[in-house]
Every structure is written in C-alpha cells, then in structure tokens.
Amino acid sequence: MQDAPPAAGSSTAPAENAVALADVAVPVPLPRALTYLVPDKLAASVAPGRRVLCTIGSRRIVGVVVGLRQGEAPPKAKPLLGVLEGVDLPEDLVTFLSRLANYYLAPIGEVVRLALPPTDRETARAVEEPTLFSTAKGVAARKVQWVIAEGAVETSIKENASRVLSVVRAHGALPLSRLQDQFGGARGTIKRLVEQGLVRVEEREAPRDPFFADKLERDVPPEATEAQQEAAATINAALEARGSGATLLVHGVTGSGKTEVYLRAIARAKEQKRGSIMLVPEIALTPQLVGRFRARFGDDVAVLHSALTQRERFDMWNRLRSGEVDVAIGARSALFAPVKDLGLVIVDEEHDPSFKQEEGVRYNARDMAILRAHQVGGVCLLGSATPSLESEQLARSGKATKIVLPDRARAQEMPKVEIIDLRRIGPGPTGDRRISVLLHRAIEATLAAKEQTILFLNRRGFAPSIRCEGCGELSSCPHCTVALTFHRRGASTAEGRMRCHWCEYEASMPLHCPKCNSDQIALEGLGTERLEETLKEAFPEARIARLDRDVASGKQVEKILDKVRAREVDILVGTQMVTKGHDLPHVTLVGVINADAALSIPDFRAPERAFQLLVQVAGRAGRGDSPGKVLVQTYDPEHHAIVHAVRHDVMGFFDRELRDRKELGYPPFSRMVFARVDAMDEKEALDAAAMLARAARAATRDGAGALEVLGPSPAPIAKVRNRFRFRVMLRSTSRERLRQGALAIHVAIGSLPRTVRASIDVDPVGAL
Ligand code: ADP
Ligand code: ZN
Ligand code: ZN
Numbered sequence: 001m002q003d004a005p006p007a008a009g010s011s012t013a014p015a016e017n018a019v020a021l022a023d024v025a026v027p028v029p030l031p032r033a034l035t036y037l038v039p040d041k042l043a044a045s046v047a048p049g050r051r052v053l054c055t056i057g058s059r060r061i062v063g064v065v066v067g068l069r070q071g072e073a074p075p076k077a078k079p080l081l082g083v084l085e086g087v088d089l090p091e092d093l094v095t096f097l098s099r100l101a102n103y104y105l106a107p108i109g110e111v112v113r114l115a116l117p118p119t120d121r122e123t124a125r126a127v128e129e130p131t132l133f134s135t136a137k138g139v140a141a142r143k144v145q146w147v148i149a150e151g152a153v154e155t156s157i158k159e160n161a162s163r164v165l166s167v168v169r170a171h172g173a174l175p176l177s178r179l180q181d182q183f184g185g186a187r188g189t190i191k192r193l194v195e196q197g198l199v200r201v202e203e204r205e206a207p208r209d210p211f212f213a214d215k216l217e218r219d220v221p222p223e224a225t226e227a228q229q230e231a232a233a234t235i236n237a238a239l240e241a242r243g244s245g246a247t248l249l250v251h252g253v254t255g256s257g258k259t260e261v262y263l264r265a266i267a268r269a270k271e272q273k274r275g276s277i278m279l280v281p282e283i284a285l286t287p288q289l290v291g292r293f294r295a296r297f298g299d300d301v302a303v304l305h306s307a308l309t310q311r312e313r314f315d316m317w318n319r320l321r322s323g324e325v326d327v328a329i330g331a332r333s334a335l336f337a338p339v340k341d342l343g344l345v346i347v348d349e350e351h352d353p354s355f356k357q358e359e360g361v362r363y364n365a366r367d368m369a370i371l372r373a374h375q376v377g378g379v380c381l382l383g384s385a386t387p388s389l390e391s392e393q394l395a396r397s398g399k400a401t402k403i404v405l406p407d408r409a410r411a412q413e414m415p416k417v418e419i420i421d422l423r424r425i426g427p428g429p430t431g432d433r434r435i436s437v438l439l440h441r442a443i444e445a446t447l448a449a450k451e452q453t454i455l456f457l458n459r460r461g462f463a464p465s466i467r468c469e470g471c472g473e474l475s476s477c478p479h480c481t482v483a484l485t486f487h488r489r490g491a492s493t494a495e496g497r498m499r500c501h502w503c504e505y506e507a508s509m510p511l512h513c514p515k516c517n518s519d520q521i522a523l524e525g526l527g528t529e530r531l532e533e534t535l536k537e538a539f540p541e542a543r544i545a546r547l548d549r550d551v552a553s554g555k556q557v558e559k560i561l562d563k564v565r566a567r568e569v570d571i572l573v574g575t576q577m578v579t580k581g582h583d584l585p586h587v588t589l590v591g592v593i594n595a596d597a598a599l600s601i602p603d604f605r606a607p608e609r610a611f612q613l614l615v616q617v618a619g620r621a622g623r624g625d626s627p628g629k630v631l632v633q634t635y636d637p638e639h640h641a642i643v644h645a646v647r648h649d650v651m652g653f654f655d656r657e658l659r660d661r662k663e664l665g666y667p668p669f670s671r672m673v674f675a676r677v678d679a680m681d682e683k684e685a686l687d688a689a690a691m692l693a694r695a696a697r698a699a700t701r702d703g704a705g706a707l708e709v710l711g712p713s714p715a716p717i718a719k720v721r722n723r724f725r726f727r728v729m730l731r732s733t734s735r736e737r738l739r740q741g742a743l744a745i746h747v748a749i750g751s752l753p754r755t756v757r758a759s760i761d762v763d764p765v766g767a768l
C-alpha cells in the first residue's frame with residue numbers, strides 16, 4: 001500500500017492557456033473528483049481540504065477540494081461558487097484519502113465523507129442552504145468551565161498559583177472542577193492568573209460521555225520490564241528518525257504488557273509534539289482500556305465510539321483538528337481522525353477481522369494505518385498476540401521490524417492447555433457429548449474452588465439447525481441460502497422461533513415437515529443458548545451468564561463483564577465476544593466447546609482464524625494470581641491450527657501456515673481482488689459477473705505475475721435477501737497486474753444495468 005501512486009491530477013505541467021483548477025470530491029457516487037474553475041476572487045482561499053460550494057447540473061452542493069492545479073479548462077467546466085468557513089480537512093489527511101480512494105478504486109466523494117465530522121456529513125449530503133452545522137442535534141448540553149494556558153510570561157506569583165499554572169500548562173487545558181479537586185480554593189487563584197493573562201477560562205460542552213463519567217485517578221507508570229524497555233528503545237528510535245515512516249510489529253502474548261508499550265510510545269510522541277491514533281476492535285474499546293489511557297494522559301484523549309452523539313463527535317473532531325487534544329482512540333473509523341502533526345498510528349489486535357470494513361468503502365484500517373503513518377513520516381505500530389500472516393510476512397521480508405514480548409508482564413505462567421479428543425472421550429453426566437466428562441469435572445472443580453469458568457462456543461442461538469427426521473430436509477431461509485437457527489427466547493416472543501442470521505426472516509417451528517409431512521422435527525447442534533440451559537440443569541447452584549449478540553450489545557457487554565469481575569458470575573458462556581482482551585482475573589478455566597467449528601468455514605484463512613481464536617480465548621485464563629487451565633474439545637486434534645495453539649507455538653504455526661499459503665499461492669504471497677455482483681434475477685447476476693470476468697481477462701497478459709481470473713462462481717452463500725450473489729476472483733503476485741485487472745472491472749461495472757449491484761473488494765478478508 002505504501003507505494004500506491006498518488007491521486008491523478010495532483011501535479012500537471014502547466015499548459016499554454018493554463019487556468020487555476022480545483023479537483024473537488026463531491027458527495028455523489030462518482031468514481032473521481034470533479035474539476036472546477038477557481039475564480040480569481042477565490043484563488044487565495046481555495047486550498048486542499050477546504051469545503052467549497054459548487055454546482056452539479058442545477059444542484060448546489062458542498063464538496064471538498066482534494067487537489068489544486070494549473071491546467072487547460074475542461075470543456076463545460078463550471079466555476080466554484082464559494083469557499084465555506086469552519087470545518088476544513090488537514091492537507092495530509094486529504095492526501096491520504098486520495099490515496100486510499102485510488103488504492104481501493106472507491107469513489108473519492110464517499111471516501112472523503114469518512115473523514116468529515118458527522119454534522120458536516122449531513123450538510124454535505126443535503127445542502128440547499130449551506131448554513132454550517134445547522135443539522136447538529138442535541139446541542140443543549142451542559143456547559144463546564146475550562147481553564148486554558150495562555151502565552152504570557154509570569155512575573156511574581158504565589159507558590160500555590162505557580163503549582164496550578166504548571167499543571168494547566170502541562171495539560172494545555174483542564175476543566176476548572178478538576179483543578180478545584182486537586183487544589184482547594186483554586187477558583188480565587190485562577191481568577192488572579194486570568195488577570196495576569198496567564199490563563200483564560202472558557203465554557204465548553206460537558207462530555208456526557210460514559211467513558212468520562214468516572215473521576216480520574218492518575219497512575220504511576222510501572223517500571224518497564226526488560227522486554228518493554230527494548231521495545232520502547234526500538235519505537236523511540238523509529239519516532240526520532242522522522243524519515244519515510246516505519247512499521248513495527250509488536251508480537252506479545254496476552255498480558256505481556258503491549259498496552260503499556262503503546263502508552264509509552266504515545267508519551268514519546270507527545271514529547272515530540274506529535275499526535276497519535278490508536279485503533280482497537282470495536283469490542284475491545286472498553287471503559288477499562290480507556291481508563292488506562294485517561295489515567296496516563298488525563299482527559300486529553302478523544303475516544304471515538306459509536307455511543308457519542310453527533311454533537312460530541314463534532315466537538316471531538318474540532319479538538320483534534322486544533323491540536324487541543326492529541327490522542328484519538330477508536331474503532332477502525334478513528335483512522336480518519338484529523339489529528340494534528342500525526343506521528344504515531346497504533347493498531348491493537350491488528351489481526352482482528354473487524355478492521356476491514358465490509359460495506360460502502362471496503363477498506364482495511366490495518367493496511368491503511370501503515371499508509372497513513374508513513375505518509376507523515378511517522379510510525380505504525382501493529383500489536384497482537386497472534387499477528388496476521390500478512391504482518392508476519394512484512395516482518396520476515398524486512399518491511400516491518402518485529403518486537404517480541406515473550407513473557408507475561410507480571411510473571412504469571414501461561415495457562416496449561418490440554419486437548420480433549422471428542423472421538424475418544426465420552427459425555428459427562430449431562431449426556432451431551434459436547435460437554436465431555438473431562439470438561440464437566442473441570443467445571444465442577446472450578447466451582448468448588450470458587451473460581452470462574454469461561455466456555456467458548458461460536459454459535460449463537462439454541463440449535464444451529466432444524467431437520468426433519470422423516471426426509472432429512474433442513475429448514476432454510478426462504479430468502480437466503482442458509483439454514484435457520486432455532487432460538488428459544490427471541491427478542492420479540494417468548495416462544496421458540498426459527499431465525500435467519502443473514503436477514504430478518506423469522507418463523508415459528510413447523511408442526512409438520514412441509515416436504516414429507518412428518519411430525520418428527522429435530523433440533524440439531526449446540527448454540528450458546530442451549531449450552532447455557534444445559535449447564536443450568538447440570539450445575540443448578542452455579543450462577544451462569546451468557547455473552548453473545550442476542551443478549552448484549554454496546555454497554556450491556558460491559559455490564560455482563562462487570563458482573564464477572566465482581567464475581568457475581570461463576571460460568572460465562574459466549575461466542576467470540578468472550579475471546580477479546582478483557583482482563584478477568586478470577587477466570588481459571590477456559591473451555592473451548594468445539595475447536596473445529598472455525599476450521600470448517602470455506603475460506604483459506606480458516607486455519608489462521610481458528611488459531612487466533614484459540615490462542616486469544618486461552619489467554620483469558622489465569623490473568624490473575626491463580627494459574628489457568630484451558631481445555632480444547634475437538635474431533636480433529638492433529639490439525640496444525642489446534643496443535644500449535646495448544647503449545648502457544650505462534651512461530652510454529654506461522655512456519656507451517658506460510659508454507660501452505662506459499663504452495664497454494666494465497667496471500668501474503670499473492671494479492672487478491674474480488675468483484676462481487678448481486679441481483680434479484682439469478683441469470684442477470686451471473687451474466688453480469690461473466691461480463692466482468694471477460695473484461696478482466698481481456699486486460700491480462702502472460703508473463704511473470706500474470707493475472708489469474710477465476711469465476712464467475714456463486715458466493716459461498718449464494719443468495720442473501722433474495723439477491724443472487726456471484727463473484728470473480730483476481731489473483732496475482734504483481735500488484736501492477738492485479739490493478740490492471742481491477743481497473744478493467746471498475747470500468748466495466750459502469751456499463752452494468754441498474755438492477756445489478758457490483759463492487760470491487762481489494763484485499764478481501766472474508767470469503768462469504
Ligand atoms: P497486553 O496489552 O499485552 O495484554 P497489558 O499492557 O494489559 O498487556 O499488561 C498486562 C498486565 O500487566 C496489566 O495488568 C498491566 O497493568 C501489567 N503490566 C504491564 N506492564 C507492567 C510492568 N512493566 N510492570 C508491572 N505490571 C505491568
Ligand atoms: Zn420431511
Ligand atoms: Zn435470510
């Protein structure tokens with residue numbers, strides 16, 4: 001990605017009759033920016049990142065300037081009507097957005113929208129009247145007073161005032177209430193500091209943000225372990241270099257102190273007066289994590305999360321833009337935070353698939369983090385206990401520097417992991433073979449010791465399939481080619497319902513098979529809901545909680561985890577929501593109900609995903625003082641993903657999996673592009689996909705890195721919401737060749753009928 005060519009039009013040799021032109025990203029799904037004439041009276045104020053008023057046809061719209069140049073005016077080019085004050089995007093961000101759009105062949109207008117503050121996105125979408133931020137909702141927020149350091153030089157001030165002043169200066173700005181907490185009678189002192197021009201007081205929106213609800217206690221950074229010191233030295237050297245950018249891969253087991261390493265890196269960037277962005281998977285953005293950042297850096301941390309109101313988001317955006325706040329933390333979209341003088345971009349849990357956006361602009365925030373950091377001569381820090389094979393290969397090929405944190409920071413032992421071979425070990429007292437006798441006994445022992453258990457099962461619902469025992473027919477969704485899942489307690493009814501996990505379809509269980517009329521309908525398989533119920537029967541005295549998308553989203557997740565932390569729960573049952581970086585110190589037993597499930601997905605990345613899930617969930621055990629134990633149930637105990645996960649042997653897994661990928665020509669040894677096509681009419685979808693495949697083939701040439709074009713073929717889930725899905729896969733070892741094919745498809749998509757939807761997915765992640 002680093003060498004993605006810059007967007008077209010950023011520099012052109014001036015022609016004879018050259019005039020000033022602006023390339024403007026407009027909020028319509030056009031592949032490229034539109035070119036407008038820059039009238040003389042606007043010449044001084046038009047700049048990349050500025051919002052401008054322009055016309056498309058007879059509509060007035062607001063666009064963002066992405067490039068300025070001198071050139072021959074295109075025929076029918078119209079002049080810009082005006083430049084809007086207020087929000088503008090920093091120039092480095094505009095360059096980044098242009099490169100991103102170019103790399104993913106995504107419409108620049110949609111890409112720019114990713115970076116505009118929320119209120120402004122609406123303005124940009126529907127301006128008749130370009131009043132700024134008139135759409136901001138919920139503005140009637142509580143105000144608080146902030147104390148802001150001013151430039152004046154102090155002459156003689158009292159000792160107390162001098163202490164207050166130094167704290168304010170250290171932070172740049174602080175809420176008055178915080179100073180009052182810290183220094184009794186600060187109000188009078190501040191009044192005098194204001195009179196001397198040393199600080200000023202300003203009313204600001206109170207953060208109604210749940211992450212900032214609690215009072216803040218500053219922490220004392222722990223003394224770094226030897227490995228952390230080495231990591232810091234490498235990171236600091238990279239930050240000092242300020243060259244063309246560096247990528248560092250922090251590979252450290254869970255609990256090895258990676259977060260502490262990030263905190264130090266951010267502190268160093270701050271010393272250099274540079275800002276930082278830290279991306280985390282949405283689910284890892286917990287009050288616990290944010291608390292650690294606040295404890296280190298105070299409130300000068302912008303936490304960009306989905307629960308913010310538009311006004312709060314806008315406020316955060318402005319504070320970052322002005323440099324008043326220089327650290328942004330958030331899920332993948334925080335990649336577009338307008339951090340001033342950016343120097344560091346961190347991607348925690350960089351292997352997590354949630355960094356890939358799967359709708360709209362299909363970008364991968366992890367890959368783009370590297371691009372964004374390098375573009376500003378900064379450092380990209382990727383961290384994980386189980387790095388992606390892409391990142392590992394970057395390190396092996398010398399494009400990234402690897403930093404290893406081999407041990408847990410607090411000298412706890414790694415949990416013992418044991419395999420339970422379900423082919424040989426029978427069921428426990430529940431009679432359900434998916435709760436083997438060994439797992440059952442281990443749960444009993446953990447309960448007796450008053451410790452906690454996590455059971456991981458990656459299927460939600462009660463039973464993943466419903467089958468007629470008369471004819472063998474599976475109940476499937478009438479709108480999608482997927483089996484229906486049985487949920488005992490639905491959101492809408494207390495009755496059991498069959499539900500589709502791909503659309504909203506829901507139905508009650510049939511009394512008779514629609515095909516053979518048999519009344520023998522069986523619930524097959526085990527979902528988290530059923531597991532919870534079975535355990536409640538087997539361990540009536542135990543307090544059991546469940547964590548999956550059916551019971552928890554957003555803040556509820558944290559509520560359930562708080563209960564676990566408060567030891568109000570003995571057994572936590574859940575989907576991959578339980579595998580993420582939560583620090584649950586009293587969990588000593590982790591059971592993986594079915595390690596094979598993740599391996600059965602038709603995707604070349606299935607072993608990698610399975611391995612990551614197993615290592616991550618195993619890392620939940622023994623985070624406190626008691627050593628942990630992990631039991632992995634499987635029918636396939638020799639599978640390399642399972643064998644290496646059990647031994648905590650990440651390097652062994654890498655060696656084996658990279659060898660397989662190389663042999664089969666999969667990423668990271670090749671690059672892929674999917675063209676995804678869907679339509680209500682199956683034949684129309686297939687014809688369209690075939691047309692795209694032909695276009696790509698016509699663009700191929702033989703020779704090194706020759707482009708492979710595979711398909712069209714039906715997607716693994718061939719129909720979703722009544723739309724038939726096909727895809728064409730492009731693969732090559734040459735980025736250039738691949739791009740030629742993708743561009744050919746990009747052009748061909750333009751001539752598809754409107755009833756067909758088609759998109760290009762560069763570096764696809766999921767196979768479904
Ligand atoms: P990771 O992000 O790799 O999971 P953390 O940074 O969360 O690891 O560290 C795990 C635990 O160890 C945390 O409770 C943290 O406070 C503690 N810790 C980290 N570094 C140190 C250190 N140098 N000395 C003592 N405790 C540490
Ligand atoms: Zn039947
Ligand atoms: Zn469906």
